[in-house]
């Protein structure tokens with residue numbers, strides 16, 4: 001399932017990326033360009049009541065909650081999503097690109113030395129080249145994910 005989040009839902013989009021969902025977010029997108037993303041098979045996530053009814057109802061979810069974690073739980077409840085732990089941390093939170101495993105020798109000099117010494121597994125965003133390591137996803141942990149999901 002792929003998503004596109006409107007400009008008020010940037011933090012929800014980041015959470016969805018952490019869970020491994022392909023989630024477009026751009027805070028400069030016009031309403032028309034945003035609505036057009038539904039034609040690409042994406043489900044639009046919005047807090048903008050004016051957009052309701054502009055695309056087929058199964059292509060849009062109106063999010064009522066204010067808090068990103070509550071928004072996430074709301075979305076999961078509405079769509080009956082079952083996030084797959086195998087997909088967690090498989091996407092870049094910055095650009096939505098997919099992450100590829102990287103060897104320590106491939107990232108030497110590109111991460112802080114104390115990080116390089118402490119970790120053996122790294123991954124790199126295919127698109128923006130940002131490097132991740134366990135715990136680097138904006139300091140999100142699996143425990144925090146479980147809390148956010150309310151499980």
Ligand SMILES: [Zn+2]
Nearest residue numbers: 092095125128
């Ligand atoms: Zn990236």
